[in-house]
Amino acid sequence: MLAGMRRLLALPLILGLTGCPPPPFPEDRLPVYEERPVEASFDQSFDKVWDESLVVFGDQYPLDRIEKSEGKFTTEWVVGVSDYIFNQFGGTRIPEKIRYRMTIEIGEAKGRTRVVVRNREQVEKDIISANLTFTGSIYEWLDVPSSCRKERDALESLSRRLERGDRRRAQLDLSQ
Secondary structure, three states: OOOHHHHHHHHHHHHOOOOOOOOOOOHHHHOOOOOOEEEEEEOOOOOHHHHHHHHHHHOOOOOOEEHHOOOOEEEOEEEEEEEEEEEEEEOOOOOOOEEEEEEEEEEEEEEEEEEEEEEEEEEEOOOOOOOOOOOOEEEEEEEEOOOOHHHHHHHHHHHHHHHOOOOOHHHHHHHO
């Protein structure tokens, strides 16, 4: 009976020592990073779409490089929080710190002006929890896929702004 009692008392200790490893970070299960563009096309001239795009994106993000001859501009790195990656502490979900930079390309195709938005999004991880090699910094930015929410919101703002002067509806391709 005494031996049975010892086994019964030892069971929680054994279970505690062989407990489950911590769950992986949510982004560990995400597909490999790839740029997923969100596109829209408008029945407006290139110059009109270019100007309005600079206003819409410039109001929301600091702009970095602007090259009208190439039909391309980029935002600076913007620090924010993720739409879908969370730290989970005691039943709470705290959004992970991210940074992102958008590249906007504007060109003409099939009689319409096409806007393509690509968002490079990164999450900040410490080298220990992310199992990385030390390269001189404790924290590193790792590429993760964008949820496309920010790109879609910006294109919808651009669409509304362009529709004020033209009643023809813009075609947003948000199926990506």
